[in-house]
Amino acid sequence: MSHLLSVYKGYFRTSLAVQFQYRAAMFIWLLGAIMEPLVYLVVWRTVALQQGGSVGGYDVGGFAAYYLTMMLVNHFTFSWIMWEYDYRIRSGEFSSLLLKPVHPIHSDMADNWAYKLFTLTLYVPVAIGLAWLFRPTWNVEGWALLVLPVALILAFLTRFFLDWSLAMSAFWTTRVQAINQAYFVAMLFFSGRLAPLTLFPPWFQRIADFLPFRWVMAFPVELALGRLTPGQALIGFGVQLGWMAAGLLLLNLVYRAGIRRYAAFGG
Amino acid sequence: MRRLEADVHLWQIFRSYLRVGLLTEMEYRINFWINLIQSLLSAAVALGALAVVFGQTDNLGGWTPAEMIALLGVYYIIGALIRVIIRPSMTQFMEDVRKGTLDFTLVKPADAQWLISVQKVEIWQLMDLVIGIGLLGLALQRMGERVGLQQAFIFGVTLLAGGLIVYSFWLILSTFAFWFVRVDNIQVIFTSLYEAGRWPITIYPGWLRMMLTFLVPVAFATTVPAQAFTGRLEPGLMLGALALAAFMLIVARLFWRYGLRAYSGASA
Structure with missing residues (x-):
């Protein structure tokens, strides 16, 4: 364990140094991540204003709080690994990763953290600026904020495991773009990023219950906004744990099968 | 008469690039299906998002569902212009600057700006x-x-103006490649902000509306032609769009020529 910790320390320091070199690009990429919630926030607050102040249990301030929190939750939980593996496998760069005595997922995770820590320097002022412009209203629940870090960590791990499993599809096909896109479409609708799930018809919300997406995005957001009862939160944590375990299992299965196939490639 | 000949020449250049593009892509026919799936998926998402919004209201900032679909249509048409010609050509251009292979383009006996704009x-x-x-x-x-x-005429004019504005903006961004060699990420600035263009510019708060109109001219690329299509454009705006298009074309041209002087080539 302490061995792994020192590995992480090393990886983390290198990643941070690398990303500092590409700082301009980092900040440009951030623009897209900020625009999406911002656009939907504007759309939904327009709808709320037209419908006499609120829709689906959210008023103008409620939507502002929802999307600002969603932006931060997304930042905390997202990864871009599904775009990297296509290149790594096709170029053969993956071979050198396999030679290392640690599982390649560790360096990816360190990269992810380094990027997030680094970009936080921009996210915080942006979030403050947007909060000043859009006036969010929060319903602060002390207990919910207390358990929020657990929900965030579970959400991050679940999403990372699922993303990483998805990235492994590059072992089988060179057309990962279409697969990634399908994944992102499902994520957009079922996670609550497009709109709070209460704005969807009931049958849609039932489907969302059975998919992982809402539990890694909408659930932590609603928890942070104080919109859940302790009972609902408990159920949420249970489902999150279940999906995290499923993600870990999937990751191991797909990775093992993938490596075997990759070796076959090399002949 | 000379002018006309020059135009024919430009058109021929574009046509041969088009043919080369077609021939190249015919080799990767599976890409056709992949692109078909991706485009259909993205259109389904866009329409799905509209369905969710209009499940709660019958108009969005005065735009009916039909008008929003028209806006989406314009968004896709301008998007196609970007993805078919502008982005691939400009990406190639920036790579050429970085590698120094822009020399091969510059020695060709045709206008270099036109060549790099339609080369891919x-x-x-x-x-x-x-x-x-x-x-x-x-x-x-x-x-x-x-x-x-x-109405069809006004729509055609505003759409053309929108396309020219987007092109000019993109050329200005790309021209920075002459000074800052690694700027391919700069394109992300436009694509990120263009996303905002699938919703009417009128719903955005003032500061953002100004940004999307003058800083990054998304408003003229999507909202204005869509307004023309649905017959809601104020007459003055068509002239405004044309004036802005002309202005931006000139600025882009001047900036391009200024940038070209900073290019030192592969040997330097």
Whole structure:
């Protein structure tokens, strides 16, 4: 364990140094991540204003709080690994990763953290600026904020495991773009990023219950906004744990099968 | 007469690049299906998002569902222009600057700006154009109106102006490659902000509306032509769009020539 910790320390320091070199690009990429919630926030607050102040249990301030929190939750939980593996496998760069005595997922995770820590320097002022412009209203629940870090960590791990499993599809096909896109479409609708799930018809919300997406995005957001009862939160944590375990299992299965196939490639 | 000959020449250049693009992409026919799936998926998402919004309200900031579909249609048509010609060509240009291979373009006996602007054509992305036209048709059917000749003309003009504005903006961004060698990420600035253009510019708060109109001219690329299509454009705005297009073309041209002087080539 302490061995792994020192590995992480090393990886983390290198990643941070690398990303500092590409700082301009980092900040440009951030623009897209900020625009999406911002656009939907504007759309939904327009709808709320037209419908006499609120829709689906959210008023103008409620939507502002929802999307600002969603932006931060997304930042905390997202990864871009599904775009990297296509290149790594096709170029053969993956071979050198396999030679290392640690599982390649560790360096990816360190990269992810380094990027997030680094970009936080921009996210915080942006979030403050947007909060000043859009006036969010929060319903602060002390207990919910207390358990929020657990929900965030579970959400991050679940999403990372699922993303990483998805990235492994590059072992089988060179057309990962279409697969990634399908994944992102499902994520957009079922996670609550497009709109709070209460704005969807009931049958849609039932489907969302059975998919992982809402539990890694909408659930932590609603928890942070104080919109859940302790009972609902408990159920949420249970489902999150279940999906995290499923993600870990999937990751191991797909990775093992993938490596075997990759070796076959090399002949 | 000379002018006309020059135009024919430019058109021929574009046509041969188009043919090369077509021939290249015919080798990767599977890409056609991949692009088809991706385009259809993205159109489904866009329409799905509209369905969710209009499940709660019957208009969005004064835009009816049919008018929003028209806006989406314009968004896809301009998007197709970007993805078929502008983005691939400009990406190639920036790479040429970085590697020094721009020399080969510069020695060709034709206008260099035109050459770099149309040098790469990704045919399969034309799918978005088909989708855009289809969406316009759907909007027309749902609006239940006939578009008069005058309205069609105004729409054509504003769409053309929108396309030219986007092109000029993109050229200005790309020209920075002469000084800052690694700027391919700069394109992300436009694509990120262009996303905002699939919703009417009028719903955005003032500061953002100004940004999307003057800083990054998304408003003129999507909202204005869509307003023309649905017959809601204030007459003055067509002239405004044309004036802005002309102004930006000139600025882009001047900036391009200024940038070209900073280019030192591969040997330096």
